[in-house]
Amino acid sequence: MITNEGPVSRENRPENAHVVRFYDDDAVLMDEVAGFIAQALQVGGVGLVIATPAHEAELRRQLGKDAGHSAQHLVFLDAQVTLECFMVDGWPDEQAFRRVIRQAAAPAIARGAVLHAFGEMVALLCAEGRYGAAIRLEQMWNALSDEMQFSLFCAYPWQLFPNTELAEQFEQVCAQHSHACTHAPAGRIHDVKGKPLRLVGLERKALTVDAEVARRKDLEQALRQREQELADFVENAAEGLHRVGPDGTILWANKAELQMLGYRWEEYVGHPIADFHVDAPVIEQILETLGAGGTLYDQPARLRCKDGSVKHVLINSNGLFEHGKLRYTRCFTRDATAHHERDEALAQRERMLDELTAANRTKDEFLAMLGHELRNPLSPIVTALQLMRLRGTPGAERERAIIERQVDHLVRLVDDLMDVARATRGQIELKFEHVDIAQPLAKAVEMASLLLEQRGHRMEVDIEPGLRWEGDPMRLAQVVSNLLTNAARYTPHGGRIALRGRSDGPGWLCISVTDNGIGLAEDMLTQVFDLFFQGKRGVDRSEGGLGIGLALVKNIVELHGGVVQARSAGAGQGSEFVVRLPLRSAGASSEPAAALGVAPAFAQRRIMIVDDNVDAAETLGLLLEAHGHVVEVFNDPAAALDAVQRLQPDLAVLDIGLPDMDGCELAVRLRRLLGAHPCRLVALSGYGQEADRERSAAAGFARHLVKPITPDEVARLAGDA
Structure with missing residues (x-):
C-alpha cells in the first residue's frame, strides 16, 4: 500500500496498488523495499517478501533493527523455489499460483490486515529471457486482486532491458502496473505524480541512449585498434608486400620486402618495378596479366638485390579496379631461393641416381662374372683338401685345418659378393636348418666384432635361452651382422649397442638391434631399406659401407616370411631395427618329402x-x-x-x-x-x-x-x- 500520509485505517484503505521499480543500485532498492514492508508492519499488517537469498538477507537485517516480528507478520519465501511451485512446462499455472500466494498471505487474510508484498519472481523470468512468462505472471497478480486486497512492489534491474530491441517487452511490463517509483530522500517510497509510467519510459530511453553511445564508443575504439593492428600486420609481416600503380611504379613496400632485397624506402618506393626484375619478359607478362584483371599464383621471378645478387621469388598478386580502371596491384613476394636450390639439388640427385643405376647394372654384371671366375680356382682347392682328408696323408694337419678354415671363409666372402647381384634379381637361396637361435646370433656378433672393437662400442647381448628356430642360420647371421655393422658405423665412438632375441607370441621370433647413434629422420625410416640408400656421412666417410647392407637384410628377412622395421625418435635420438620371423620359415616346407612321411x-x-x-x-x-x-x-x-x-x-x-x-x-x-x-x-x-x-x-x-x-x-x- 503506497502512501506518504502515515498509517491508514482499514476503513480508509485505498484500492490495491501494483508498483514497478526499475533499478541499477541494490542498496537503494533495499532501502525502498524495507520502507515499503515497514509501512504494513507499523499498522499491524503483514509483510510478504518473495526475494533472492541475497536480498532476503539484507531485508531481514534492515527490518530486524526494530522490535522482532512474528512469522505471522513477516513472511519470507525464496523467489526461485516459489516460482518452481507453479511453473508448468516453462509457463506459470494460474491455479497453482493462487494456491501458493493464498497460503503465503494466510495470516493477513485471516485477520483482514494490511498486506504489502515484494516479489522478484518476474525479474528471475526476464533474466532467463522468458519475458512473456514474466508479463503473464504480472497479469496473474492483477487478477488475484479480485479476491484479495494487497499492495505489490515489483523490481526489475535496468540491465534486463539494455537496448531498443526490448522496448516492446518493457512497455508491456509497464502496462501491468499502476504506479512507478523513484527514491525519496527519506528512504520512503515516493509515488510519481502526473504521468509516472511515461517518465519511467523516458528514463529507460535515456539509459538506452547512454548504452548505445557507450557501445558506439567501444566500436570506434575497436575499429581504431583493428586499423592499427592491420597496419602493423602488413608493415611487419614476415612476407614481402608491395603495391604497384597502374603505370608500374612502386607505391608502397613493407619492411620484409625492403629487407629481402636490401633497399632503403627511397631506393625502392617510387621507382618502376621493372627496374628490379632480372628478366624483362617476365615482368612485362606480369604487368600485362594484372592489367587485364588476372590473378597470379606462385609466379616465379628473379629480382635484383642492392648488393648485386639475384633472389628467386614467387609472386602472388591481383589488382584493385574502380569503374573498370586499375588503381593499383597488391603483391606478395616470397623468397624462393632455398626452394629453387632444393629443386636444383633434387634434379642433380636424379641425374646422379640415373648414373648410379647404370653403374649398378654394370657392377652387377661384373660381380656375377667375378664370382664365377673366383669359384673356378676355389673348386679344385676344395676338392684337393677333400682328397687329402680321404687319403689320410699324415703331417701338416694344422696347416690343412688353417687352409680349410680360410677356404670356408673365402667361399662365404664370394657368396656375399654374389648376393649383391642376386638381391637385385631375387635369386638368393636359403639353406634351412633347425638351430638354437643363439648360434646364428653369436656368429653375427663374431662377424661384426672387429668393427665394434675399432669404434670402441659397448655391446650388450640378451638372448632368450632354448629358443629354437628353423631357417638359414648363415643368412640370419648375415642379417644381424649387417644390422650390428650399421649400428656401429652410425654411432659415435664409445656408443652403446644392444642385441636382443626373444619369442614374440605363438610361432614368432623377434630380434632387435638398438643403438644410441645419430638416429633417423621420419622420412628415412622406410627409405633406409632401399638399395644403395645411405644415411648422412661425415667428410672422412668413417661410416663406410656400400649402401646395400640394409637392402639385403630386408630381402633375406622377407624370404624367411618375416618383416623388418626401422624405428627412431629423430635425429640424434638413436635407432632400433626390429626383425620379426616365424619360428619355422615358410620355405622350410620344401624340405625332402621324408619329413612328411x-x-x-x-x-x-x-x-x-x-x-x-x-x-x-x-x-x-x-x-x-x-x-x-x-x-x-x-x-x-x-x-x-x-x-x-x-x-x-x-x-x-x-x-x-x-x-x-x-x-x-x-x-x-x-x-x-x-x-x-x-x-x-x-x-x-x-x-x-x-x-x-x-x-x-x-x-x-x-x-x-x-x-x-x-x-x-x-x-x-x-x-x-
Missing part, C-alpha cells in the same frame, strides 16, 4: 576341408594326409553338405570367405546335419581382427586360424580334435 603323432582323424581356393585346399589336404589322416577336400559348400553324412568328419576346416554361402552359415548347417556326432570346427580366414574371431566363435568354431597357416599349425590341427 613320418608316422602321425596323433590318432587318425576323418577331416573335411572346404575352401574355394583349389591350390590352398589341396596342399592343406596333402599335409594332413602326410600326418596319417583321412581327408576329403571340397571347393563348393553345397558339395560339402551333400557328403557330410557319408563322411561323418571328426574335424571340419572351413574357409570363411566361401562363395554363395559363407563359412559361418556352412558351420550352422553342418552342425544340424551331423546331429549328435561330435565334429570340431576350425575357421580359416584371411582376416584375424577381434571382431572376426568373435563372429566365428558365435557360429560354433573352436578355433580361428589366419592364412597362411604354418606347418606346425597344420600338424597340431588334427591333434586337438
Whole structure:
C-alpha cells in the first residue's frame, strides 16, 4: 500500500496498488523495499517478501533493527523455489499460483490486515529471457486482486532491458502496473505524480541512449585498434608486400620486402618495378596479366638485390579496379631461393641416381662374372683338401685345418659378393636348418666384432635361452651382422649397442638391434631399406659401407616370411631395427618329402576341408594326409553338405570367405546335419581382427586360424580334435 500520509485505517484503505521499480543500485532498492514492508508492519499488517537469498538477507537485517516480528507478520519465501511451485512446462499455472500466494498471505487474510508484498519472481523470468512468462505472471497478480486486497512492489534491474530491441517487452511490463517509483530522500517510497509510467519510459530511453553511445564508443575504439593492428600486420609481416600503380611504379613496400632485397624506402618506393626484375619478359607478362584483371599464383621471378645478387621469388598478386580502371596491384613476394636450390639439388640427385643405376647394372654384371671366375680356382682347392682328408696323408694337419678354415671363409666372402647381384634379381637361396637361435646370433656378433672393437662400442647381448628356430642360420647371421655393422658405423665412438632375441607370441621370433647413434629422420625410416640408400656421412666417410647392407637384410628377412622395421625418435635420438620371423620359415616346407612321411603323432582323424581356393585346399589336404589322416577336400559348400553324412568328419576346416554361402552359415548347417556326432570346427580366414574371431566363435568354431597357416599349425590341427 503506497502512501506518504502515515498509517491508514482499514476503513480508509485505498484500492490495491501494483508498483514497478526499475533499478541499477541494490542498496537503494533495499532501502525502498524495507520502507515499503515497514509501512504494513507499523499498522499491524503483514509483510510478504518473495526475494533472492541475497536480498532476503539484507531485508531481514534492515527490518530486524526494530522490535522482532512474528512469522505471522513477516513472511519470507525464496523467489526461485516459489516460482518452481507453479511453473508448468516453462509457463506459470494460474491455479497453482493462487494456491501458493493464498497460503503465503494466510495470516493477513485471516485477520483482514494490511498486506504489502515484494516479489522478484518476474525479474528471475526476464533474466532467463522468458519475458512473456514474466508479463503473464504480472497479469496473474492483477487478477488475484479480485479476491484479495494487497499492495505489490515489483523490481526489475535496468540491465534486463539494455537496448531498443526490448522496448516492446518493457512497455508491456509497464502496462501491468499502476504506479512507478523513484527514491525519496527519506528512504520512503515516493509515488510519481502526473504521468509516472511515461517518465519511467523516458528514463529507460535515456539509459538506452547512454548504452548505445557507450557501445558506439567501444566500436570506434575497436575499429581504431583493428586499423592499427592491420597496419602493423602488413608493415611487419614476415612476407614481402608491395603495391604497384597502374603505370608500374612502386607505391608502397613493407619492411620484409625492403629487407629481402636490401633497399632503403627511397631506393625502392617510387621507382618502376621493372627496374628490379632480372628478366624483362617476365615482368612485362606480369604487368600485362594484372592489367587485364588476372590473378597470379606462385609466379616465379628473379629480382635484383642492392648488393648485386639475384633472389628467386614467387609472386602472388591481383589488382584493385574502380569503374573498370586499375588503381593499383597488391603483391606478395616470397623468397624462393632455398626452394629453387632444393629443386636444383633434387634434379642433380636424379641425374646422379640415373648414373648410379647404370653403374649398378654394370657392377652387377661384373660381380656375377667375378664370382664365377673366383669359384673356378676355389673348386679344385676344395676338392684337393677333400682328397687329402680321404687319403689320410699324415703331417701338416694344422696347416690343412688353417687352409680349410680360410677356404670356408673365402667361399662365404664370394657368396656375399654374389648376393649383391642376386638381391637385385631375387635369386638368393636359403639353406634351412633347425638351430638354437643363439648360434646364428653369436656368429653375427663374431662377424661384426672387429668393427665394434675399432669404434670402441659397448655391446650388450640378451638372448632368450632354448629358443629354437628353423631357417638359414648363415643368412640370419648375415642379417644381424649387417644390422650390428650399421649400428656401429652410425654411432659415435664409445656408443652403446644392444642385441636382443626373444619369442614374440605363438610361432614368432623377434630380434632387435638398438643403438644410441645419430638416429633417423621420419622420412628415412622406410627409405633406409632401399638399395644403395645411405644415411648422412661425415667428410672422412668413417661410416663406410656400400649402401646395400640394409637392402639385403630386408630381402633375406622377407624370404624367411618375416618383416623388418626401422624405428627412431629423430635425429640424434638413436635407432632400433626390429626383425620379426616365424619360428619355422615358410620355405622350410620344401624340405625332402621324408619329413612328411613320418608316422602321425596323433590318432587318425576323418577331416573335411572346404575352401574355394583349389591350390590352398589341396596342399592343406596333402599335409594332413602326410600326418596319417583321412581327408576329403571340397571347393563348393553345397558339395560339402551333400557328403557330410557319408563322411561323418571328426574335424571340419572351413574357409570363411566361401562363395554363395559363407563359412559361418556352412558351420550352422553342418552342425544340424551331423546331429549328435561330435565334429570340431576350425575357421580359416584371411582376416584375424577381434571382431572376426568373435563372429566365428558365435557360429560354433573352436578355433580361428589366419592364412597362411604354418606347418606346425597344420600338424597340431588334427591333434586337438
